Amino acid sequence: MLKEDCTSELKVHLAKSLPLPSSVNRPRIDLIVFVVNLHSKYSLQNTEESLRHVDASFFLGKVCFLATGAGRESHCSIHRHTVVKLAHTYQSPLLYCDLEVEGFQATMAQRLVRMLQMCAGHVPGVSALNLLSLLRSSEGPSLEDM
Amino acid sequence: MDSYDASESTPRQSTSLRPEDYFIGATFLQKRLESVRKQTSFIPTPPRRKIPHCSQLQEDVDPQKVAFLLHKQWTLYSLTPLYKFSYSNLKEYSRLLNAFIVAEKQKGLAVEVGEDFNVKVIFSTVLGIKGTQRDPEAFLVQILSKSQLPSENREGKVLWTGWFCCIFGDSLLETVSEDFTCLPLFLANGAESNTAIIGTWFQKTFDCYFSPLAINAFNLSWMAAMWTACKMDHYVATTEFLWSVPCSPQSLDISYAIHPEDAKALWDSVHKTPGEVTQEEVDLFMDCLYSHFHRHFKIHLSATRLVRVSTSVASAHTDGKIKILCHKYLIGVLAYLTELAIFQIE
Numbered sequence: 001m002l003k004e005d006c007t008s009e010l011k012v013h014l015a016k017s018l019p020l021p022s023s024v025n026r027p028r029i030d031l032i033v034f035v036v037n038l039h040s041k042y043s044l045q046n047t048e049e050s051l052r053h054v055d056a057s058f059f060l061g062k063v064c065f066l067a068t069g070a071g072r073e074s075h076c077s078i079h080r081h082t083v084v085k086l087a088h089t090y091q092s093p094l095l096y097c098d099l100e101v102e103g104f105q106a107t108m109a110q111r112l113v114r115m116l117q118m119c120a121g122h123v124p125g126v127s128a129l130n131l132l133s134l135l136r137s138s139e140g141p142s143l144e145d146m
Numbered sequence: 147m148d149s150y151d152a153s154e155s156t157p158r159q160s161t162s163l164r165p166e167d168y169f170i171g172a173t174f175l176q177k178r179l180e181s182v183r184k185q186t187s188f189i190p191t192p193p194r195r196k197i198p199h200c201s202q203l204q205e206d207v208d209p210q211k212v213a214f215l216l217h218k219q220w221t222l223y224s225l226t227p228l229y230k231f232s233y234s235n236l237k238e239y240s241r242l243l244n245a246f247i248v249a250e251k252q253k254g255l256a257v258e259v260g261e262d263f264n265v266k267v268i269f270s271t272v273l274g275i276k277g278t279q280r281d282p283e284a285f286l287v288q289i290l291s292k293s294q295l296p297s298e299n300r301e302g303k304v305l306w307t308g309w310f311c312c313i314f315g316d317s318l319l320e321t322v323s324e325d326f327t328c329l330p331l332f333l334a335n336g337a338e339s340n341t342a343i344i345g346t347w348f349q350k351t352f353d354c355y356f357s358p359l360a361i362n363a364f365n366l367s368w369m370a371a372m373w374t375a376c377k378m379d380h381y382v383a384t385t386e387f388l389w390s391v392p393c394s395p396q397s398l399d400i401s402y403a404i405h406p407e408d409a410k411a412l413w414d415s416v417h418k419t420p421g422e423v424t425q426e427e428v429d430l431f432m433d434c435l436y437s438h439f440h441r442h443f444k445i446h447l448s449a450t451r452l453v454r455v456s457t458s459v460a461s462a463h464t465d466g467k468i469k470i471l472c473h474k475y476l477i478g479v480l481a482y483l484t485e486l487a488i489f490q491i492e
Contacts, residue, residue, distance in 0.1 A: 042449035
């Protein structure tokens, strides 16, 4: 993501789990991306644990889930339905990307930077909440079945 | 998989994706097929599945007749429906396949030192291996070596065995026309070269397609739970799991063996609804094993990949290898494998 061009300063903080240590002074967080590896149940459990430490205000468009590893079906330990349900429970968008593939990485990075710009308020006329409702409306009637 | 559409950030299940639902319910699968055809997105409800009970087996499965299917390691393939296959032409097929094999071997494609070119191919049906009356009969192909000396027994040594079956294949049977015979599960035991030759002949003759059936960790944990749930009079093998840890120089394998009665006791404590297995129960069962292991060894097994499951009923490996040990639950095991095969085809 850092390779992408961006008019403002882009900082990425990687963490294995939340909560982040509170002793450090850090800039405002605009977007949290939870990466779930479909090959590992531990990854899902970790994500679920970390979600509890996120302040409710973030769920208004500043949280997003990224599921990786769906390409290698034979290695999947988690049913895709499980992450879809998780994203639905937290009312946040779910993106799929095989992070091991270079091309997909670049595309996803572009998309995330764009989302980040909107969440940080750098795109005039679009806020994080607008983006969330836009994404939600294209998901269709299927989610009501859940 | 073309699910990574750059212009959309929401998951849209198109027909090229395979919506994976791991549950029995012919009507439910029908609904799913309908919706897939209508190109609407569809999220499956939490899976439930029936435990293969003894009573669900057909009465005419003779333990003697199916004994040759047990205790052998079978490699799994999924097979698309066969076009214009007829059970009355089995002798004809034997002859044609025999000629084909001899021709292929003489071409030098599969020559091994000391191999006997006198082979005999036998097609035969195996009665009783089906789930419902609608399922087509299972049939068997065997390659036997013809003995050189007339004084020896006429029955040669079995060199290669392959059999085709379909258990509870209603969802597939409904979608194909009369000319097709649906036998989506193919199991092979014997030399890989023979499997390849037979596969080529079937593909050319019946316009079908074989593809190796891999079993992912998710399905293996379902199998572990279902087979542990089966009631057994006596246990012939310990319950064993094998995980593969992905690490850079070489992968590490972790093997975890439990006494089968302990595994059954654990399952009984987790199991709530009689006659059904749910996703939550399977997850809880596996989580108990993981947390027990973590407590002792401080290793998170859930971060590794389940590669092999071995119980007294059957054992399965992620590469698509299966060995069935118990004739009572043969149909149950095959039913689940048939389902996986059908999903791979669709």
